[in-house]
Amino acid sequence: xxxxxxxxxxxxxxxxxxxxxxxxxxxxxxxxxxxxxxxxxxxxxxxxxxxxxxxxxxxxxxxxxxxxxxxxxxxxxxxxxxxxxxxxxxxxxxxxxxxxxxxxxxxxxxxxxxxxxxxxxxxxxxxxxxxxxxxxxxxxxxxxxxxxxxxxxxxxxxxxxxxxxxxxxxxxxxxxxxxxxxxxxxxxxxxxxxxxxxxxxxxxxxxxxxxxxxxxxxxxxxxxxxxxxxxxxxxxxxxxxxxxxxxxxxxxxxxxxxxxxxxxxxxxxxxxxxxxxxxxxxx
Numbered sequence: 001x002x003x004x005x006x007x008x009x010x011x012x013x014x015x016x017x018x019x020x021x022x023x024x025x026x027x028x029x030x031x032x033x034x035x036x037x038x039x040x041x042x043x044x045x046x047x048x049x050x051x052x053x054x055x056x057x058x059x060x061x062x063x064x065x066x067x068x069x070x071x072x073x074x075x076x077x078x079x080x081x082x083x084x085x086x087x088x089x090x091x092x093x094x095x096x097x098x099x100x101x102x103x104x105x106x107x108x109x110x111x112x113x114x115x116x117x118x119x120x121x122x123x124x125x126x127x128x129x130x131x132x133x134x135x136x137x138x139x140x141x142x143x144x145x146x147x148x149x150x151x152x153x154x155x156x157x158x159x160x161x162x163x164x165x166x167x168x169x170x171x172x173x174x175x176x177x178x179x180x181x182x183x184x185x186x187x188x189x190x191x192x193x194x195x196x197x198x199x200x201x202x203x204x205x206x207x208x209x210x211x212x213x214x215x216x217x218x219x220x221x222x223x224x225x226x227x228x229x230x231x232x233x234x235x236x237x238x239x240x241x242x243x244x245x246x247x248x249x250x251x252x253x254x255x256x257x258x259x260x261x262x263x264x265x266x267x268x269x270x271x272x273x274x275x276x277x278x279x280x281x282x283x
Contacts, residue, residue, distance in 0.1 A: 001046055006037035007088075010145065010156040010202045011098065014088050015041035019048045019055050023080030030081065030159055030178045030191060034199055043067075043095060045087035050074045063087040067094035075184075082181050082189060085161065089142055093239040099145035099154060100244060100251040103237045106139040106153055107131045108201075112209035113153040114280065115144050115259075117237045123216030127272050129160050129170040129192055134273065138198040139206075148244065148251040151258065152205035157198045159191035169269055210283055211261040212276060218265035222275060225261035 001017025003024040008014075014037075018024045046064040049055040060074035061083040067090055075083045092101065104117035105128035114136075116124040125141050132138040140156040147154060159178060162170060164187045167177075178191035213225060213233060225233075234252055235241050241248040262279055266272035 001048070005031075006041060007031045008035060008037040009158050010140075010154055012043070012092070012096070012156070013038040013041045014043050014045060014091065016045045016084050016087065017047070018061075018080065018084075020059065020061075020077060020080065022077065023047050023061065023084050026081040026179060027084045030193065033176075033193065033196070035202070043088070043091035045084060045091060047080060047083055047087065063090060065091055067091055079181055079184055081178065081191075082184055085158070085191070088158070092143055096240060097244065099147055100248050100255075101238055101240045102144040102146065102234060103142070103239065104144040105141050106144045106155075108137040108139055108155075108206050109135075109280065110209075111206055113139060113144075113206050114210050114212065114276065115153065115208055116212045116214055116276075117144075117234070118213050118215060121216065122214050123266070123269075123272060124214055125160050125162060126166045126169055126216075126269060127214055127276065129162065129166075130269050130273055131276065132195065132198070133170065133175075134277075137201060138194045143239075146208070146251050146255060147205065148247040150205075151207065151251065151254050153208050154205040155198070155202045157194040157202050159193050162190050162192055164188050208255060208259045210280060211255070211259050212279070213261065213263045214272060214276075215263070215265045216272070217267065220267060220271055220275065221263075221265040222279070223263050225263050227256040227261070230256045230261040 003021045004017040005028045050062040054060040059077040062074045105124040141160045145154040167190045176193040181189040264275045
C-alpha cells in the first residue's frame with residue numbers, strides 16, 4: 001500500500017494501509033495519543049479501490065486484509081476512517097484467537113471490570129463513555145477480551161464509536177473527538193478518543209465483577225439474569241466462541257459462574273448511570 005500506519009491497542013497491533021493518504025492521516029491523528037506499536041503486526045488491513053478507476057473517479061474504499069468479507073459493500077472515500085475502523089473490527093472478529101471475544105463494552109473501577117453487552121442500540125457504547133466521564137477507567141467499546149486461562153478482562157480501548165444523538169450526550173469538557181462522519185449506513189458517526197488514564201493502563205487486565213445487559217429507552221427496571229440465560233446471551237455476543245472450542249467453553253462457563261449478571265432497562269443516560277452505579281455499589 002502506498003500509505004500506511006501501525007497502531008497498537010492493548011495486546012493487538014494493526015498495520016493499516018491505504019491507496020489514498022486521507023484515511024491513513026485521519027487514523028493516525030485519531031490514535032496519536034496511543035503508545036508506540038509493536039514491531040510485528042498481528043493483523044493487516046488494506047483500504048483499496050474495488051476497481052482501478054475507483055481510486056480517482058468517484059473513489060470508493062473496499063476493505064481487505066488478512067480476513068475479508070467478499071460481499072461487503074464499498075464505502076465512499078469520505079468514510080475512509082470508518083472503513084479503517086471496520087477493517088480492524090473484521091480482523092479481530094474473524095482472526096483473533098488469544099482471547100474470548102465478547103461484543104461488549106467494559107469499564108473498570110476498584111480494580112475490577114464491569115461488562116455491558118446487548119443488541120445494537122442497547123446503549124452500551126454511550127453508557128461506557130458516560131461512566132468514563134464520571135471517573136471509571138474505559139477499557140473497551142467494541143470488544144471485551146477475556147483470557148481463557150485466567151478469566152481476566154484485557155483492555156482494548158479503541159475510540160468509542162458514537163452514533164447520532166449519542167455524540168452530543170457524551171460531549172463533556174476536554175473530550176477529544178475524531179471528525180464527523182455524516183451519511184454513513186448508521187447515520188452520523190463520531191469517534192470519542194479514550195482519556196489518558198485509559199491509554200496508560202491499557203496493558204493492565206482486571207478480573208470481571210459484574211455483567212450488565214442494558215436496554216435503552218424503556219421504563220427503569222432491573223432483574224437478575226440466571227447463569228444459563230447469561231451463557232446463551234454471551235454465546236450470541238461472541239465472535240470466536242465456536243472457533244476457540246473447549247477453551248472458549250471453559251472461559252464462558254467460568255465467567256457466568258463467577259460473575260453475577262443483571263438486565264437493566266433505563267429511559268435515558270442519567271437513569272442508566274444511576275442504575276449501574278447502584279448495582280456496582282451493592283456488590
